[in-house]
Amino acid sequence: MSTLVLGGTGKTGRRVAGLLAAQGVPVRIGSRGATPRFDWEDSGTWSGALDGMAAVYLSYQPDLAFPGATATVRAFVEQAVKHGVSRIVLLAGRGEPAAEAAEDVVKESGVEWTVVRASFFDQNFSEDLFQPAVVAGEIALPVGEAAEPFVDADDIAEVAAAALTDGRHHGRTYDLTGPRLLTFAEVAAEISAATGREIRFIPVSKADYAAALRAEGLPEDLAELFAAVTDGRNAYLGYGVQQALGRPARDFADYARAAAATGVWS
Template sequence: MIKNVLVIGGAGKSGRRVVEKLKSDEINVYSTVRDLKNVTADELLFSWEDTNNWPAVLQGQDAVFIVHPDTSTPEAQDQIKALAGYAKNAAVKKLVLLSGRGQESVLACEDVIQNSGLRWTIVRSAWFNQNFTEGHFSYGIQNGEVVFMADTAKEPFVDLDDLSDVVVACLLHKKHDGEIYEVTGDELFTFKEAVSMIAEQMNKLVEYRAVSGDVYFDLLVQHGLPADVAKHLVFAFSEILDGRNQTIGDGVQRVLERTPKKFTFFVQKNFTLA
C-alpha cells in the first residue's frame, strides 16, 4: 500500500499537478523545495547538489516521483544513482522517473532506475502542451513571435493533465511496475502548425521562426544563460528535434484506458480571442 509519496520537483509544471492529484486521493504527499522560504508542513528542503539531508527527506516515503532538472546532463546519472541508493536504504518501495523521448543521453538515468533494486516505472514524455502557456514559448506567444530550433519535425504534444494522471497511476498501482510508457498526444504537429493554431484561436498575429542551433545558442546567451548551459540545451534540443520523435506513443491508452486530450481542446481552453 502506497500512502506516503515524495515528489522531487513538486513546484514544476508536471510535479505541481501530480501533487494536487495525489492530495485528492488522500495520499500523504510531500514536495521538495530548494530553499527554506515559506516552507509549509508538506514541503521538504532538497538539493541535487547536497546529499546531507537526503536520508531525512526519504525516511518514511513509500514512493518517489523523480523530476530531475535535466536527465540528459552528464551529472544526472550520478545524482539519480545516489538518490536511488539512499531511497533503497530508506526502505522506499517505488520509484517513478520522468524521462525524455528519443534521447540516448537519458538512457543511463533510466538504467539506474531499472537496476535500483526497487519497484520502478519510467514515463517518457513528449513536449508539454503547457509549454505554450507556462514554459518555453509563452512569452513569444504573447509578444507575437516564437523562435525555436524546430523546423519541419512533428511532435505529438501531450497535455500535462494526461501526463500527471499517468504518473499518479504509476506511483500507486503495482500493475505498472517494470513498465516504460511513452506518453504523448495522438496527433502530430510541427511547432509552426501549433503556433498557427494558437494564433488563429487568439485572432492575433503570432509568427513562428525556425533558427539554427548556432543562432539559438546566441539568443540564449543574450537572454542571460551561461554559455555552457546554452550549449547543452542546444545539444539536447538537436537530439530530439531531428524527426526521431515523429511517432505517437500509447502510454495514455495503456495506463488510463482512454485517448489523450486533443491539442485543439487545449488551444480552445487556454487561449481567448484578442
C-alpha cells in the same frame, strides 16, 4: 504510500502532487523552497526529504540527458533505497538515448518502478519556457520542420499518479504523446486560432538560440537538446496514455483553447 514528489512545483510535479493529495495520499513536495528542502545540487538535502517516504516521483532538473545526470540520479536512488523507498516513477524524455542510462539505474534498483517517457509538453507554450515568445507573437526555436506529438502535462500527471498508487503499473515503460503529429509552425497556427492573434514560428540556428538562452540565464545545452530530439526521431505516436488510463490522450487544440481562455497569452 507517503510520496515525495520531486519538482513538486513544476509543470508535472505540481499536478502529480495535486492528484495524489485529492486521493488522500500523504505528499511531500521536493523543491528548494520546500521544508524540508530538496536540491539536486546539494546531496545533503536528500536524506531529510526522503525520510519516511515510501514512493518517489522522480523528475530531474534540468534534464536527464544533461552531463552528470545519471551519476546524480544513481546517488539519489541509492539513498532512496536505504531510506526504505519501495516505488519510483521516473519522468524521462522521449528520444533521449543519454537518458536511458538513468532509466536503467531506476530499473535495476530493486524497487517497483515505472518509466514515463514524455514528448514535448503542450504547457511549454503557456507556462514559463515559451510563454513570453507566444505573447510577443514569435516562437523562435532551432527545431526545423520535424513533427512532434506534443503531450499534455495533465496526461503525464495522471499516468504518474496512477503508477504511484497502483502496483499494476510496475515494470512498465509508457510512451506518452498526444494523438497527432504537429510541426512547430502548425503549433503556432493552433495557438493563433485559439487566441485570434497571429503567432509565427521562426526557425533559428542552434548558435543563435544558445545565445538567447545565455542572455536569459538558462542552460545553453537546451539548444542542443531541442535540435537533437526534433530531428525526426520522435515523429511517431505513442499510446502510453491509452495503455495506462484506458482513454485517449488530450489533443493540442483542446489545450490551446483552454489555455487561451485563461488569458495567459493576452
